[in-house]
Amino acid sequence: MKDLFALACRQLGRKKLRVFLIVLGIAIGVAAVIGVTSLGEGIRVQAVEQIKASHDLTTVAVSAGVEQGTGSVTLITDSKLKAIEAEKHVLFVAPFVKDAFVTQNNTYLAVTGVSPDYRRVQGHGLELAEGRWFDKGEGEGSNEVVLGYGVAKRLALVEGLEVGDEFAVKIRLYDEYGGGTGGEGQGQEGQGWGGHPKDKPAVFKIVGRLKSSADEHDNQVFVAIARAKELDEKEAYDGVFVKVDDPAFAGSVRARVEGLGLSAHSAQDVIDEVNRLMLAVTVVLGFFSGISLVVGALMVVNTMIISVYERTKEIGLSKALGASDSDILKMFLAECVIIGVLGGILGDLLGLCFAWLIDAVGKPFLVSALGGGGGAGGGGELGLGAGLQAGSITAVTPEILAVGFAFSLVLSVVSGLYPARRAARLNPLDALRQI
Amino acid sequence: MIIETRGLRKYYWLGREKVAALDGVNLGVEAGEFVSIVGPSGSGKSTLLNVLGCLDAPTGGAVFLDGEQVDYKNKRSLVALRRKVVGFVFQTFNLLPTLNAVENVVYPMIFNTREKKKGEGRGKRKGEGRSESRSEGRSESRSESRSERRAKARRLLERVGLGSRVEHLPSELSGGEQQRIAVARALANDPKIILADEPTGNLDSRTGAKILELLKRLNDEEGKTVVMVTHDLESAKRTGKVVEILDGRISDGRLDGRLQ
Numbered sequence: 001m002k003d004l005f006a007l008a009c010r011q012l013g014r015k016k017l018r019v020f021l022i023v024l025g026i027a028i029g030v031a032a033v034i035g036v037t038s039l040g041e042g043i044r045v046q047a048v049e050q051i052k053a054s055h056d057l058t059t060v061a062v063s064a065g066v067e068q069g070t071g072s073v074t075l076i077t078d079s080k081l082k083a084i085e086a087e088k089h090v091l092f093v094a095p096f097v098k099d100a101f102v103t104q105n106n107t108y109l110a111v112t113g114v115s116p117d118y119r120r121v122q123g124h125g126l127e128l129a130e131g132r133w134f135d136k137g138e139g140e141g142s143n144e145v146v147l148g149y150g151v152a153k154r155l156a157l158v159e160g161l162e163v164g165d166e167f168a169v170k171i172r173l174y175d176e177y178g179g180g181t182g183g184e185g186q187g188q189e190g191q192g193w194g195g196h197p198k199d200k201p202a203v204f205k206i207v208g209r210l211k212s213s214a215d216e217h218d219n220q221v222f223v224a225i226a227r228a229k230e231l232d233e234k235e236a237y238d239g240v241f242v243k244v245d246d247p248a249f250a251g252s253v254r255a256r257v258e259g260l261g262l263s264a265h266s267a268q269d270v271i272d273e274v275n276r277l278m279l280a281v282t283v284v285l286g287f288f289s290g291i292s293l294v295v296g297a298l299m300v301v302n303t304m305i306i307s308v309y310e311r312t313k314e315i316g317l318s319k320a321l322g323a324s325d326s327d328i329l330k331m332f333l334a335e336c337v338i339i340g341v342l343g344g345i346l347g348d349l350l351g352l353c354f355a356w357l358i359d360a361v362g363k364p365f366l367v368s369a370l371g372g373g374g375g376a377g378g379g380g381e382l383g384l385g386a387g388l389q390a391g392s393i394t395a396v397t398p399e400i401l402a403v404g405f406a407f408s409l410v411l412s413v414v415s416g417l418y419p420a421r422r423a424a425r426l427n428p429l430d431a432l433r434q435i
Numbered sequence: 436m437i438i439e440t441r442g443l444r445k446y447y448w449l450g451r452e453k454v455a456a457l458d459g460v461n462l463g464v465e466a467g468e469f470v471s472i473v474g475p476s477g478s479g480k481s482t483l484l485n486v487l488g489c490l491d492a493p494t495g496g497a498v499f500l501d502g503e504q505v506d507y508k509n510k511r512s513l514v515a516l517r518r519k520v521v522g523f524v525f526q527t528f529n530l531l532p533t534l535n536a537v538e539n540v541v542y543p544m545i546f547n548t549r550e551k552k553k554g555e556g557r558g559k560r561k562g563e564g565r566s567e568s569r570s571e572g573r574s575e576s577r578s579e580s581r582s583e584r585r586a587k588a589r590r591l592l593e594r595v596g597l598g599s600r601v602e603h604l605p606s607e608l609s610g611g612e613q614q615r616i617a618v619a620r621a622l623a624n625d626p627k628i629i630l631a632d633e634p635t636g637n638l639d640s641r642t643g644a645k646i647l648e649l650l651k652r653l654n655d656e657e658g659k660t661v662v663m664v665t666h667d668l669e670s671a672k673r674t675g676k677v678v679e680i681l682d683g684r685i686s687d688g689r690l691d692g693r694l695q
């Protein structure tokens with residue numbers, strides 16, 4: 001084997017320029033694939049980083065489970081809650097209840113009944129701008145509410161309500177089936193199920209309002225969970241946030257919660273989604289940039305065929321001197337292997353340069369396109385634009401380089417197969433007679 | 436007999452016309468003989484040599500090399516015979532221009548060592564114990580390292596009288612020197628038989644005579660069986676036995692008078 005490669009090196013050394021051109025051709029193809037793939041990978045990494053920064057990976061959001069097919073619903077009861085709490089790696093559970101109030105002026109209010117732990121989960125989003133949280137701990141049945149940023153603004157504007165004011169509401173109740181969440185669909189549901197909705201009057205006192213959290217909490221009215229359940233006459237919770245001690249265990253906790261018949265989600269779902277999307281994008285782009293590799297392959301085929309013609313006599317001589325068909329085949333394939341290895345190395349190097357170039361030239365463009373630098377919400381929900389400025393938009397991983405290298409090697413060997421076969425099958429005497 | 440042919444025929448068809456390059460050749464060569472084959476151009480000398488050297492398959496008849504009938508349909512056995520039993524010397528030297536003298540001599544050894552590792556030993560294992568041990572003894576001497584092969588090539592080059600210019604490319608050497616390299620290359624895998632097709636045809640008479648001397652010495656001193664095609668009667672006279680071919684047949688006795 002070693003001798004064959006030594007020989008192949010010699011043969012290639014005889015036509016350095018030609019070899020250099022093929023190697024370069026393959027390398028450019030490899031570099032294009034590496035550049036595109038590293039761009040996809042870079043953006044994926046950035047997006048995932050952004051998700052990790054803005055989402056709590058240690059939180060699993062649990063909601064009632066609906067069995068596929070039968071449609072039977074598993075509710076989050078107190079016993080389920082206990083079961084979840086007892087799982088390994090669970091720090092605490094923060095259940096909540098969703099509700100709807102209607103003010104005297106017929107303003108619908110989305111209400112969330114929360115426990116103190118709820119704020120520990122969503123901590124960063126729920127900061128008081130004024131006032132305080134509920135008295136006597138949220139577990140008590142006080143009639144105190146804290147308003148989300150948006151709701152507070154609306155109530156102040158429409159109804160003139162400020163922190164410290166009291167206001168009367170009606171709580172719309174339905175029999176059993178878990179209605180009463182959003183304000184929108186109520187009319188229809190009321191007709192369909194269990195007779196007449198009944199409105200229960202209550203008076204609430206605004207004890208605080210929140211800063212903007214830039215998410216759905218801005219539109220919520222917060223009540224102590226016990227009070228919410230009491231008003232609602234519900235046994236089950238509408239959802240639970242499960243806090244896990246380590247992001248690594250979020251997946252297993254999630255799986256076990258699902259084992260209880262409930263449905264569960266975590267930020268990992270979003271990350272998985274991004275990964276899937278970017279993989280698809282990268283594969284498609286990589287495929288098209290890979291077309292340039294086909295050109296490289298054709299160059300190898302062409303060069304090797306010419307080489308077989310040129311060396312017909314040499315092949316005949318080798319056979320006369322004892323070379324078998326497979327010796328000749330291996331001799332030519334060894335040359336292809338060398339070309340492939342050189343193409344792979346050069347391709348990886350060019351690929352690194354290419355990735356660097358994309359980063360240097362393409363990044364400012366991408367950042368401005370995504371509207372980065374604007375701080376919060378700059379690049380859409382993920383804040384991609386802002387994130388891109390910090391990092392590189394291309395990520396050349398060892399895997400990408402290895403794949404690029406393998407491409408080059410496999411391609412040149414496969415391309416060399418046909419010419420090498422032709423060489424191997426030459427009749428020694430006919431070949432020897434050629435000039 | 437180390438070489439024997441029985442009713443050897445080789446036909447070519449040019450359109451409808453049949454050309455009998457060999458037309459029933461019965462030839463016997465004893466081990467250690469130096470046979471020259473003479474005859475006019477186109478009489479079938481090269482064809483005979485190519486068939487003996489397993490480069491070409493005959494149309495009919497049988498060839499026995501070293502006691503065994505050659506199976507021209509079995510590519511593997513043909514390759515094995517080319518590697519081990521015969522060594523070729525060509526009229527036009529046919530050296531690889533990119534390789535220097537030593538490398539040209541090493542070249543056929545590369546194929547030989549590699550084959551040994553795989554198929555060969557396995558194939559003979561079934562055979563009788565004696566021949567196995569013999570073949571193993573032989574392959575042992577052939578499982579040489581790179582440096583051993585180079586050393587052997589140098590020894591061979593020295594033997595053909597080219598001890599000093601071993602690192603030169605063929606293009607830097609004279610015709611006689613190139614043919615010496617070719618002879619050394621033919622010896623690379625220790626064949627019993629050397630087949631030389633007009634080895635002196637491209638050389639001036641003085642240089643040609645020296646190559647003939649070299650072949651004679653290999654025949655005398657090392658017992659190599661040499662079959663040499665030549666159209667030079669003077670050269671032929673100096674070999675042990677002369678066979679004349681005319682129109683693809685061995686013509687007995689016609690030359691005898693002139694050779695004596």
Ligand SMILES: Nc1ncnc2c1ncn2[C@@H]1O[C@H](COP(=O)(O)OP(=O)(O)O)[C@@H](O)[C@H]1O
Pocket residue numbers: 447448454455456474475476477478479480481482483
């Ligand atoms: N490949 C071939 N195709 C057709 N005819 C051939 C071929 N090779 C040899 N011949 C013919 O066979 C005859 C013997 O050729 P060859 O053995 O080369 O003669 P020599 O070597 O004695 O000059 C010639 O008539 C030649 O034309």
Ligand SMILES: [Mg+2]
Pocket residue numbers: 480481482
């Ligand atoms: Mg001839």
